[in-house]
Amino acid sequence: MDAPDRTDFDILSLLQKNARLSNKELAAAVGLAPSTCHERLKRLWAGGVLRGTHAEVDPAVLGVGLEALLLIELAKHQREIVDSFMREVVSVPEVRAAFLITGRYDLVIHVAVRDTAHLKNLALDNFTNRPGVTRIETSIIYESVRRHDLPVLTTASRSELD
Amino acid sequence: MDAPDRTDFDILSLLQKNARLSNKELAAAVGLAPSTCHERLKRLWAGGVLRGTHAEVDPAVLGVGLEALLLIELAKHQREIVDSFMREVVSVPEVRAAFLITGRYDLVIHVAVRDTAHLKNLALDNFTNRPGVTRIETSIIYESVRRHDLPVLTTASRSELD
DNA sequence: ATCCAAGCCGGAATCTATTCGCTTGAGCCG
């Protein structure tokens, strides 16, 4: 928690790409004994650096045939409206992510649905007539790419190296 | 691969929330013997239903202090330009996701950076002067929420139940 | 009724995780 070093960053990088790596494999990859690597892992979990692990599933198998971004404008940025929106939106199963942003729009919501009919119902039932929502632009996702590992931007990773 | 049933969906749901569940715990949770559950897991991996697992890391620890969405308009939807964009954008470490969409914008790119200076450089160096890009709107993310499990939308999950 | 295939189970062998005491080396102070 206190001071992650280069080895910790290596561990984090590897686990972001493949969380199923065994402790033994991980230890070999970062050049530590399994027991030592295990100590580090425990520290990273306990310190809240590692927050969870998630399996990636083929969306089609679950019946997800369409994804979209909902670009939403709010009438006013009342804290109560915004906070409740962010709180409640995540309980909608079709919502994958919600972003409260600056700029022309106020919210971007990423949803996963079966088809266009499902998308229509979801948008109308859950978003269009919410209090504070003045407008929604629906953008269908043709194609998406993803990176599962965050960049390591802290300079510590480099200063430790020198 | 061929026909996932309700138990498979249960397994997938659980692993999307916590990929570190041991096979033993998973088996107990879905009401199977560990050996049987293990068979199913192997099938799901082999069939491409399970595609990977990823650890979630505290962004601040990695030096990520700011995230943003880049809303991009392209001059024309030439396949060559679009394809190369999607192909190359994922190799930029700061890019977390890129969406090719319908509507007013053509691309939405989710980036993770250190601060506003870093964001400026990233936008100007990697996106503004790319061929085909006519305009970029940068939206800083104030707050975001995420759901790591996709909805189960296939009716098979219910018909198997009856 | 019989056969077949699919799914499930229990147990054995193997491999892994996890703990703990010891060692090493770096930094610090007397």
Place this chain on the structure above:
DNA sequence: CGGCTCAAGCGAATAGATTCCGGCTTGGAT
């Protein structure tokens, strides 16, 4: 310079999980 302290690493031992079969049960088709 010598020695103290502390953090990090290591290896061995034990506890626990994975993984592979062989056999059992069930449900459907012939």
